[in-house]
Amino acid sequence: MVFEEKTMKSDKLYEGKLLNLRVDTVEIPDKKYSKREIVEHPGGVAVIPVTDDNSIILVKQYRKAVERFLLEVPAGKLELNEEPRETAVRELKEETGYEAKKLEYLLEFYTSPGFSNEKIYLFLATDLVEGEPTPDVGEFIETVKYNIEDLIKMVERGEITDSKTIIGINFAKKYIDKKQ
């Protein structure tokens, strides 16, 4: 049997710029209690930009949380009152310079539902028009372009290690296979 966990108490421990932390005390069956550590996150979008010649535009950036450079699909967090589609258009332009004549919503998913409510909305961007990136202040990003077949191999070899990017590459591959 599975049960919903009723909140008996909720303690806010931190309210930050990007995220908040709270600890909920929940009731579990047999009238017992347990603690749940929860990271509140506004959610974000990720965009898979597929070019006419079946390449994908990725961005390379330093990720302090993991202390390394990662290759990722363009992405960013939802700003206040922003629709995911608007965020996708804005982040694609800011991070890569590209604009998409077609932007298709694919799916949404939780990155780490064991401790965070972060949800990512994934979009497929096609019919791309190249332009100049306009990164945020303090954001240092490099745009790179890879053929889809190379990217599939890079995932298998462990050279792409970001979950939303792995999901995005799989969907791009399906889209490209169907198109051909």
Place this chain on the structure above:
Amino acid sequence: MVFEEKTMKSDKLYEGKLLNLRVDTVEIPDKKYSKREIVEHPGGVAVIPVTDDNSIILVKQYRKAVERFLLEVPAGKLELNEEPRETAVRELKEETGYEAKKLEYLLEFYTSPGFSNEKIYLFLATDLVEGEPTPDVGEFIETVKYNIEDLIKMVERGEITDSKTIIGINFAKKYIDKKQ
């Protein structure tokens, strides 16, 4: 240009049961500074159990962080001094009752590298032997079984919303296609 971010100061704000929170002050180009909110997580494993008749064993459980029931591949966090492979064997048995005669490491990925170092090691479990689940105290889990083709449709329809599970299903599909 991309740059490594040098830590100038690191403040531990919370040390919990599952996770810690710290805020790092980092140096960015032009001798400016920025804050990085970072959730430290021990990392975990996820296991894709594929049966001989091409079904996948999933678990259904309530996830307080997102306030809903989710369908996920069996998974769990790394205990102290535990190798990912041991965690995979243990969690598969605890959550589903199954034991795998073959357990193949597939890949590892970060769930949310923008704010957390959580890394998941993904394994493929085959040649399964059924048994009784032995969940942890306070863990309420239901085992469910789906055909791979149905699962692919469930991902597309938005009925599977956990990132590691979406990645796992894609890899299971590749494994099954290759086998046939």
